[in-house]
Amino acid sequence: MKYQMSYSRFEAFDACRFRFKLSVIDKIKQKPSFIMQKGIDLHQKLEYAIKGGVASLPDEFKMILPAIEVAIEQEAEAEVDLSITKRFEPTTFNDWNGVWIRGRADVIYGVGKSLVIVDYKSGNYYDKHIDQMAMMAMLAFCHYDTNRIDTQVWSGKVGVVSTGSYTRRKDFIKLKNKWLAKYNEVARAKKFDKNPQACKYCPYHVSNDGPCKGGEDDG
Numbered sequence: 422m423k424y425q426m427s428y429s430r431f432e433a434f435d436a437c438r439f440r441f442k443l444s445v446i447d448k449i450k451q452k453p454s455f456i457m458q459k460g461i462d463l464h465q466k467l468e469y470a471i472k473g474g475v476a477s478l479p480d481e482f483k484m485i486l487p488a489i490e491v492a493i494e495q496e497a498e499a500e501v502d503l504s505i506t507k508r509f510e511p512t513t514f515n516d517w518n519g520v521w522i523r524g525r526a527d528v529i530y531g532v533g534k535s536l537v538i539v540d541y542k543s544g545n546y547y548d549k550h551i552d553q554m555a556m557m558a559m560l561a562f563c564h565y566d567t568n569r570i571d572t573q574v575w576s577g578k579v580g581v582v583s584t585g586s587y588t589r590r591k592d593f594i595k596l597k598n599k600w601l602a603k604y605n606e607v608a609r610a611k612k613f614d615k616n617p618q619a620c621k622y623c624p625y626h627v628s629n630d631g632p633c634k635g636g637e638d639d640g
């Protein structure tokens with residue numbers, strides 16, 4: 422197996438192949454940008470809320486509070502590991518040799534024949550999140566004996582957005598094929614060019630104490 426992937430790694434590959442190279446191939450760790458760190462802190466607050474009640478949630482969660490309460494009523498789990506092997510078998514995040522795609526659901530509830538998977542965004546919702554949630558559905562079908570998965574994004578800016586409904590019978594094979602093809606595209610890549618259009622908020626940019634100036638001529 423050439424790479425161990427995650428949605429953020431697929432996203433980095435699509436945004437800027439040089440960023441993918443710095444992160445995944447060169448394994449250069451970079452501190453999160455200010456925006457990323459804020460998102461990490463808010464994710465922790467959501468996790469505490471799902472596990473222990475909503476009393477201490479800050480204003481950023483006002484728009485999604487009713488959805489959080491529904492999830493808690495249905496005994497939701499937070500930060501659920503959905504990592505899989507290349508045989509589409511469930512594994513764990515720290516299966517250093519076997520994991521093929523790592524995934525972590527912010528919230529899952531309704532476990533059984535139908536479940537809801539949630540990704541929390543402290544910022545806006547964008548159409549690209551549909552793709553992310555489709556991948557999460559594929560990972561969850563590998564972990565749960567469920568027939569149907571509904572996916573949602575909980576955005577601190579726009580509220581709850583339903584991003585898709587998937588059934589095992591109609592969608593699972595299509596999802597598997599799609600992410601296998603995407604993986605093969607990444608694994609076959611030979612060139613890792615910069616994309617200066619993607620530098621805003623990039624953790625590898627010099628403005629974030631990173632090694633890349635973002636231009637075409639700085640190596």
Ligand code: SF4
Binds near residue numbers: 616634
């Ligand atoms: S700073 Fe720009 S060019 Fe450099 S890795 Fe980040 S996105 Fe790519």
